[in-house]
């Protein structure tokens with residue numbers, strides 16, 4: 090006779106979690122505590138105003154605990170063993186089911202004083218609603234509330250739980266909880282965060298995912314979970330280790346002998362930061378006017394992210410860091426230094442995201458938006474960084490692995506795994522071409538099967554317009570709505586145009602085209618009109634330190650930066666110490682003289698001749714074979730472009746921005762360049778004449794892309 094045990098059909102799983110401060114959008118007029126306090130009629134009116142932002146509660150929160158929990162729920166959905174009943178305790182709405190539609194609001198129990206919290210929670214009837222929610226029959230329950238949210242529920246020994254329930258909370262709270270029937274309290278704090286390689290804010294979501302996967306795999310485990318001799322955390326660790334071992338196995342299989350370069354990268358990666366300065370670690374707010382920028386309808390500009398951060402409190406006079414370096418915990422991204430971002434989105438390569446162990450752990454714990462300190466709605470595109478494995482036979486990532494990576498880190502757009510076709514790999518041309526196409530096909534199939542929400546982009550490689558067009562035609566048939574043309578970084582603009590035109594002939598208007606690594610100011614409007622919808626490049630950022638003569642961009646054309654390398658510290662300065670006529674003292678003196686004369690000129694307390702001569706005196710020793718900088722420096726000094734720039738960086742740091750010296754100045758200059766580029770790009774796309782491009786000889790130079 091067939092068994093009719095309870096395990097043969099759905100297990101009902103009840104989950105109660107906290108709302109999070111981070112939400113999919115945070116409009117300026119979002120609800121506040123006062124709106125909730127003013128009663129139903131007022132609330133309904135305010136909700137109407139915010140109706141464009143309305144979403145089911147299960148989808149609106151983007152805090153890491155919630156994001157991870159939702160991933161876990163998604164993951165177990167497919168085999169239909171568990172029927173999840175998710176409830177959220179919102180500090181505005183009270184206890185609500187995940188499918189209840191809500192609008193963005195800003196209030197949390199975490200910041201309220203005890204008495205205020207008690208009064209508000211009682212007004213929302215939180216204790217009562219919690220009791221009603223758990224007093225119903227279920228097979229397994231999970232309570233993932235934060236400490237303040239638990240307090241709001243005023244739990245006591247009399248609360249009736251309708252099934253075996255795990256309650257995760259901090260050690261302090263655990264001590265204060267009354268023993269409750271059917272409830273097992275699992276204490277978690279910093280050591281557990283470390284044990285599960287996950288930030289404390291995300292930990293409950295992470296653990297819930299492991300619990301759900303474990304229970305889905307073996308529903309009988311539930312009865313053990315309530316047994317105090319059963320080590321829940323060790324069991325969860327096994328669930329996690331199992332998944333990781335599978336990942337490691339896959340990785341081992343793929344591994345190609347390129348350990349040398351990987352080890353080098355590891356060495357140059359930023360050191361792990363023990364402490365994070367809360368002053369730098371916050372998500373930016375973006376004004377509505379930025380979202381409404383018209384150029385984006387024509388073309389979006391993404392900037393590749395390569396750990397370009399600066400110390401906001403760097404002391405330029407003493408050349409001292411406020412913390413100890415430009416590490417993530419002590420430094421800010423370009424978009425944190427301006428009232429709004431100077432790009433329409435960020436592009437992060439997997440090779441960059443996982444450059445060091447510390448960085449990988451951080452990005453895994455935080456997700457890509459939080460780590461880059463942008464709101465959830467800010468577009469982030471992911472790719473694998475094909476340049477990084479250009480010489481390997483096959484890409485080091487599998488499609489499955491990359492899909493998981495984009496999903497886990499919460500990317501908005503993800504590019505399929507491609508392999509570059511360049512002259513050095515001529516013999517493998519067809520192999521790489523086919524591999525890229527096969528990967529794209531696989532990528533879209535698996536993306537659809539898993540029902541993923543982010544936008545898949547098919548990477549196209551080729552060697553001439555016809556080969557790109559042939560592949561693109563296939564992608565359209567596969568069903569792609571977005572394709573990215575790769576391998577064009579070293580191609581001339583005219584040839585890129587031919588590629589785009591040929592591809593566009595085969596690709597209908599509802600399919601968008603991105604060009605990877607190409608954002609050439611003088612051609613952008615032409616590309617856009619030929620059918621390109623987005624592009625990425627960091628050339629303007631990087632020319633701040635890659636090209637002395639075009640280091641500082643202005644709206645009227647580029648300027649040379651004033652080179653004063655740090656004596657004894659920089660590559661160039663070390664080189665000059667070998668000069669037989671120079672003592673260390675003499676070098677230091679020349680360096681300080683150059684700095685003070687340039688600063689005096691910047692402050693208009695010193696003359697230009699003084700600044701120029703002391704610069705040139707120091708400069709002649711920088712390298713032996715260098716060109717005379719007199720004309721270039723004269724032009725920079727007499728035009729004073731830093732005074733004319735209205736960007737926040739030039740306004741604050743003035744002439745320091747145009748001194749070529751160390752990351753804190755050079756990257757700031759790069760950020761300034763990006764600010765100028767973004768504005769020029771908008772003018773170009775609007776069909777306006779741009780003085781910058783009228784400069785003699787500049788056009789050709791700008792056609793070279795530096796990425």
Ligand SMILES: [Zn+2]
Pocket residue numbers: 734735736737738739740761764
């Ligand atoms: Zn500026």
